[in-house]
Amino acid sequence: MDMSSSPVLELRNIAKRFGEHSHDGLKNIDLSVQHGQTLAIAGSSGSGKTTLARIVMRLAEPDTGSIHLLGQDISRMGGEALRKIRPGFQMVFQDPLAAFNPRANVKRILEDPLRIHGLAAKNEYEQIALGALERVGLGADHLQRLPLELSGGQRQRVAIARAILTKPQLIVLDEPVSALDVSVRAQILNLLLDLQEETGVAYLFISHDLAVVRAFADRMIVMEQGRISEEGNTEAVLANPQANATRILIEAVPRLDIVMS
Amino acid sequence: MKTLNLEAKIGAILLVLLVLMALFAPLIAPGDPLAISGEAMLRPFASEAHWLGTDRLGRDVLAGLVHGTRTTLLVAFFSAAAALIVGSIVGTLSGFLGGLADIVLMRITEAFQTVPGFLLALATISVTGPSVPTLILAISLGNWTQAARVTRAEVLSLRERDFVAAARTLGMRPLEIAFREILPNAFGPTASLAAISVATAILIEAALSFLGFGDPNRVTWGSMIAEGRTVLRAAPYLSIVPGIALVVTVLSIHLIGRGLSHTERLQP
Numbered sequence: 001m002d003m004s005s006s007p008v009l010e011l012r013n014i015a016k017r018f019g020e021h022s023h024d025g026l027k028n029i030d031l032s033v034q035h036g037q038t039l040a041i042a043g044s045s046g047s048g049k050t051t052l053a054r055i056v057m058r059l060a061e062p063d064t065g066s067i068h069l070l071g072q073d074i075s076r077m078g079g080e081a082l083r084k085i086r087p088g089f090q091m092v093f094q095d096p097l098a099a100f101n102p103r104a105n106v107k108r109i110l111e112d113p114l115r116i117h118g119l120a121a122k123n124e125y126e127q128i129a130l131g132a133l134e135r136v137g138l139g140a141d142h143l144q145r146l147p148l149e150l151s152g153g154q155r156q157r158v159a160i161a162r163a164i165l166t167k168p169q170l171i172v173l174d175e176p177v178s179a180l181d182v183s184v185r186a187q188i189l190n191l192l193l194d195l196q197e198e199t200g201v202a203y204l205f206i207s208h209d210l211a212v213v214r215a216f217a218d219r220m221i222v223m224e225q226g227r228i229s230e231e232g233n234t235e236a237v238l239a240n241p242q243a244n245a246t247r248i249l250i251e252a253v254p255r256l257d258i259v260m261s
Numbered sequence: 262m263k264t265l266n267l268e269a270k271i272g273a274i275l276l277v278l279l280v281l282m283a284l285f286a287p288l289i290a291p292g293d294p295l296a297i298s299g300e301a302m303l304r305p306f307a308s309e310a311h312w313l314g315t316d317r318l319g320r321d322v323l324a325g326l327v328h329g330t331r332t333t334l335l336v337a338f339f340s341a342a343a344a345l346i347v348g349s350i351v352g353t354l355s356g357f358l359g360g361l362a363d364i365v366l367m368r369i370t371e372a373f374q375t376v377p378g379f380l381l382a383l384a385t386i387s388v389t390g391p392s393v394p395t396l397i398l399a400i401s402l403g404n405w406t407q408a409a410r411v412t413r414a415e416v417l418s419l420r421e422r423d424f425v426a427a428a429r430t431l432g433m434r435p436l437e438i439a440f441r442e443i444l445p446n447a448f449g450p451t452a453s454l455a456a457i458s459v460a461t462a463i464l465i466e467a468a469l470s471f472l473g474f475g476d477p478n479r480v481t482w483g484s485m486i487a488e489g490r491t492v493l494r495a496a497p498y499l500s501i502v503p504g505i506a507l508v509v510t511v512l513s514i515h516l517i518g519r520g521l522s523h524t525e526r527l528q529p
């Protein structure tokens with residue numbers, strides 16, 4: 001199998017239904033993410049984008065369809081086999097406070113992935129954790145802190161540090177800046193862009209904020225009621241929106257109108 | 262350190278005094294508390310050597326009271342601890358695993374719950390014979406179910422949280438997620454059950470000794486009350502003194518429990 005030519009992530013015909021009469025869920029989702037690229041998934045709340053992220057991360061099971069990571073079908077994997085490939089795809093959650101065990105300090109948060117996958121010798125854990133922490137702009141004085149003792153931006157930096165520790169090819173970013181102060185959003189986005197440039201990691205970027213999508217993603221998908229309603233290069237989609245859902249999202253960002261007109 | 266409220270402070274002071282009494286029992290009342298040490302049926306404050314009096318065999322009431330603290334606290338704390346540990350493990354497994362494991366574990370819990378804790382303890386003791394370890398086992402058998410249910414409820418809500426999802430995406434094994442990520446966070450409400458557990462254990466232990474199912478080689482408050490019962494009219498103090506000790510102990514633990522759960526609720 002030629003790993004470089006196959007996409008990092010490919011979803012084929014993913015569908016998920018929650019209940020008989022539910023309008024949530026997903027229908028016929030096909031998408032792919034190329035190496036080192038960013039695919040944004042935009043959509044209003046309830047459009048199914050977070051469900052999609054959870055399915056990609058194998059936190060939720062699709063009813064039909066397959067998930068291919070680096071050419072390998074992971075949608076039927078479970079148990080030990082799934083745990084073994086977990087380092088290859090990581091996730092950064094929307095609310096960084098909820099994404100950490102409230103009783104674990106930063107040191108433990110960062111050493112966990114190393115220990116779980118035996119990525120280093122035990123005496124190197126702290127050094128490597130510190131390296132990741134410094135890479136995201138924090139330092140040794142943060143190692144002993146609990147998540148509650150960090151600011152929102154610092155928490156998301158720790159979450160990013162945890163995600164890059166296992167050197168993944170894909171990171172799913174579920175609204176990584178929407179819970180953050182506007183003033184720190186740009187810093188976090190720039191950090192993510194720098195990391196992508198350095199490591200060639202691909203991002204699946206979930207967001208409802210088209211201003212952020214525009215600054216961040218190569219390609220984008222717009223979702224509406226569990227379906228893909230529009231897909232293409234970010235610039236092209238935003239310059240000439242076809243779907244109603246895209247227009248609604250664009251109207252939700254007044255700044256973007258000014259830029260475009 | 263969180264500041265304790267007045268209730269918890271009073272409870273803590275009483276409990277510390279009781280623990281000190283238990284620890285230093287051989288110094289406060291040297292010798293065998295079951296040995297005859299003077300004239301029988303001395304009233305309290307009538308003799309300097311026995312200022313809480315003596316029972317109908319001439320055994321010192323103060324010595325019995327002080328040494329009884331040891332048995333009471335020993336049995337109560339260990340059986341409450343055993344009940345909490347077993348209960349939170351069962352509750353965590355049940356809530357986290359779900360499905361068949363949950364059904365089986367919860368039916369077992371309910372089976373234990375339908376039998377009153379005291380009867381269960383009584384039945385166990387009559388099979389195993391009375392000694393401190395069997396008392397601890399017998400009392401905790403009826404005491405762990407509440408901890409299991411409370412922990413399960415807490416785990417059910419915690420397991421849907423993002424940090425559990427994050428642990429899964431990191432490839433953490435299910436048992437580690439259950440016991441290292443979830444259980445420590447579910448323990449708060451369970452720990453506030455500790456006070457009730459300890460208080461229940463003290464009362465069951467006293468009731469068992471009262472019925473003659475206590476460890477015969479140790480003085481217990483329950484057996485002192487039972488002893489005094491036969492001369493209740495002539496010497497009511499023989500039952501009242503250990504009775505007061507029992508009330509004070511249970512009260513101190515309730516006060517601490519109330520105070521702690523109050524502080525816990527103020528936590529973010």
